Amino acid sequence: MTWDPRGKVAVVTGASSGIGDATVRRLAGVGMVVYAAARRTDRLEALAAELPGVVPHTADVTDQDAVDALAARVRDERGVCHALVNNAGIGGGVFNGRDDLDDALRTLDVNLGGVVRCMAAFADLLEAGAPSRVVNVASVAGKLGIGPAAYAASKFGVVGFSEALALSWRSRGITVCQLNPGYIETEGFTQAQIKRTPLGRLVGQPDIVADAVADVLASGRTERTVPTFYRAFVTLRHLAPPVYTAIARRMARSGGTRD
Template identity: 40%
Template sequence: MSSGPRENGSVALKNTVSKNAVVTGASSGIGAATARQLAKEGYHVFLAARRADRIEALAAEIGGTAIATDVTSDDSVAALAEAVGDRLDLLVNNAGGAFGVDKVADADLAKWQAMFEVNVVGLTRVTKALLPALIASGAGAIINVGSIAGRRAYEGGAGYNAAKFGTRAVTEALRLEIVDQPVRIMEIAPGMVQTEEFSLVRLGGDKAAADAVYQGVADPLVAEDIADAIVWMATRPAHVNIDELVIKPRAQAAPHKVHREG
């Protein structure tokens, strides 16, 4: 009997009976790359982000569903949960971000508050809203996109450090709280990932400063590297929980220790 693809039968079933996934922050970078790779794995992906035009284009590309979503809004997240329905297999909490590189003594507290709102409160808001559907699936999974910044502080990073330490704390507490439920709780913690927006947003739109972050680094990670790891975590058997996966480019030993050539 052939083990290759065929039009009918069990091998084709993967493409006809899809699982559902929600990816927040799906309009660019890691979120968009993850949505694309999940779609290739047979998931129907609900794309959640504020920029409706971007997620609508991506939804058309991958056969997903675009839901304009602001994770800092109760009403917006409630609308996302209603659109998803009663059953969900996978939630990728990717919406987040860093705003500024202030030292503690010079902290712009509005930026610090914004980081906490999206990386901690927003992540919790989405998780709370979708958790019943994840439990109802019988084998749900949550993957929170954290950061190595949530494991070691560095100068100029305290605000983002605090937010990503918060992401890690929510992940670990939730795993303890619902250990009796059929939902895996996981975190991926990337190091230096070169995307089109992360450093640009963090540095207030200063492209030269954003480009300098990666200057001399031969091979920083890219969004597709993280997406590949997320999909691997999601597609482990239901009894396998990848508690945390720390992933950095070879050139990065720590947040503050990066080998640069030239």
């Protein structure tokens, strides 16, 4: 059965810039009612003023009360949620010891804890809207473990959480997808470090991830890598670990940074 997005209700976190902003635009463009959630109210209101069908809602995904309030609003105003896109995330920094602990825990809380909180808050609404979709924006870093350690750990967590729920929530009519972007240039992830190397040509823009979100909503896929060629790196990691490690050690991000 074709999943028709027109008139369906979507919630997108991290919606004030980058992949979130592009995703809101893409979903609103195909006729969805989109609750755009993030911390920066001014940007959300500007987005809503530009795009009919976008509902701005200020929320921090590390605050359970704020996430519950978002779910309560969607319940009161729409009664269901057909699509939840967990996109809110931060990059984190190098982890060398005790001085970096707070940054690491914050990264884990936003990137992984935020996904868990949102899925807990919206589970019943998603079931009410079945067949419904969850798209958790993870990362190729959640498959390879290179770059800032806490960021990689958080994305590995999102991948595992998504994979497990893709199995256990299927009977509820809810499809859970792990969407794994490669290097994407955004306000929070400028990719300046990568762009100084020959790999700079691999850096993509948020629109290609937004298109992938729309695609997995329609198709019901449970895993997607974007751009697709990054799957080769993941395959190499599992089939030829020594070769992968030799290559990874030569990359700038093997030092645990992303700047």
